[in-house]
Amino acid sequence: MAIKKQYAVIGLGRFGTSIARRLHEAGQEVLGIDIDEEKVEDALAYVTEGVISDSTEEKALSSLDITNFDCVIVAIGDDIQASILTCMLLKNLGIQKIIAKAIGKRHGQVLEAIGVDLIIYPERDMGERVANHLLSPNTLDYIELSKDHNLEEVITPSKMIGKNLRELDVRAKFNVSVIAIIRKGDMIIVSPSPEELLQKEDILVTIGSKNDLVKFSSID
Numbered sequence: 001m002a003i004k005k006q007y008a009v010i011g012l013g014r015f016g017t018s019i020a021r022r023l024h025e026a027g028q029e030v031l032g033i034d035i036d037e038e039k040v041e042d043a044l045a046y047v048t049e050g051v052i053s054d055s056t057e058e059k060a061l062s063s064l065d066i067t068n069f070d071c072v073i074v075a076i077g078d079d080i081q082a083s084i085l086t087c088m089l090l091k092n093l094g095i096q097k098i099i100a101k102a103i104g105k106r107h108g109q110v111l112e113a114i115g116v117d118l119i120i121y122p123e124r125d126m127g128e129r130v131a132n133h134l135l136s137p138n139t140l141d142y143i144e145l146s147k148d149h150n151l152e153e154v155i156t157p158s159k160m161i162g163k164n165l166r167e168l169d170v171r172a173k174f175n176v177s178v179i180a181i182i183r184k185g186d187m188i189i190v191s192p193s194p195e196e197l198l199q200k201e202d203i204l205v206t207i208g209s210k211n212d213l214v215k216f217s218s219i220d
Helices: 014-025 037-046 058-063 080-093 105-114 122-135 170-174 210-217
Strands: 006-010 029-034 049-052 071-074 098-101 118-120 139-144 149-155 177-183 187-190 203-209
Touching: 006 014, 014 029, 014 037, 029 037, 037 049, 058 080, 071 080, 080 098, 080 105, 105 118, 122 139, 139 210, 149 210, 170 177, 170 210, 203 210
Parallel strands: 006 029, 006 071, 029 049, 071 098, 098 118
Antiparallel strands: 139 149, 149 203, 177 187, 177 203
């Protein structure tokens, strides 16, 4: 189980509430903050405490002992001014870690200039995931390692079942590396042997360029 930490989520729309819910389910302490009373009430089941407050007011943030939290997530929706001002205040207060949602490139650039530790682009990222699924329907999940490279979980193509990694020679044929195999949902084979036979329903954890991974995951 993860070490228990304190998180504050500012902005309890769908994005902020989904973060709060997941953290709360993982046993973390979550303070939910929004200026909208109705949103706070709707999120009470997913937070340790919900507070109606204006995060653009320094006194309001200070009164919440916000500096004691391990991480503050600014999930404010379309109000870019409120998002930027909130992040500036949090930075001035010396918050350990700030994560913020950006709704566009320029918004993200301003947040980066302020010193936000991690900037998330939900709409862009979701769009990329949908496109990735359309291009690679056998890809279950992925992590972007760089602009050009991904780590992806790929369903084993049917024509590879019953063959070993040496025979398949995935690295030479597809320029993709298989770094692990997830078998039967809970068994993980890290750095599998070249003699490892692939089984039905195996999930291959692969790494490579995005273009090479699209080709590999498109195999029937």
